[in-house]
Amino acid sequence: MKENISLPPKPTSISFSLSLLFLPLLAAATDPVPTPWPLQFHSILLMNNTKGLLQVVDLWYDWPNGRNFNIIQHQLGKKLYDLEWDNGTSYYYTLDANKECKIRHFPVGILRPNWLDGAKYLGQVYRDGFLCNVWEKVDFIWYYEDVATKRPVSWAFFSGMIGHVMTFEVGQVLDDPNWQAPVYCFEGAKQEHKAVLELPFEYRGLVREFLSIPMVI
């Protein structure tokens, strides 16, 4: 996985802090900036990994509670629950008779509402029939936002995997009981430590999200 991700070299601390200070100001004077994510929303996404694999993902983003859920339905296949906590722990499980569960530890929390800050503006294109502003972040993700409503329309990963935003309900929150991983996650489930430590902090959240959507069943 790691070999396929071409990321730019880590910036020095000086240029990094300078760019943090000045880039947003410079950008604001000229280019549109992406709308930050609402603190809580529910979205239904159609994912297409370009190799014929389709998934419908229920995304429940819940920043105030430090949690994010991807409920991933493979076409005519498995339903996978990817429950992510801001402390870096992800529970990855099924709720069927197989009772599968894997625990993953990432050295990064969930995506910040402003995770698109500093993305490079590329202009406007039509995407899925919507006129969109497009930004690119660290050669990892391309993000399409509806010019008229500022809602996300689509995003594409470097791998070719594309997400299409089918619904976007701001303020929708999944009830607490649904955020409880099943008991078999706590009975010696396999634990994995995902090393994305070499990457600058702002990229790691993206890598966590990317790794959460399986490329194969």
Ligand SMILES: *[C@@H]1O[C@H](CO)[C@@H](O)[C@H](O)[C@H]1NC(C)=O
């Ligand atoms: C998925 O992507 C492939 C490759 O780009 C494309 O041929 C196919 O039509 C797409 N399927 C859907 C349902 O979007």
Ligand SMILES: *[C@@H]1O[C@H](CO)[C@@H](O)[C@H](O)[C@H]1NC(C)=O
């Ligand atoms: C992170 O929070 C979740 C939910 O409260 C908990 O189950 C998990 O054990 C925590 N992970 C760590 C490393 O503390």
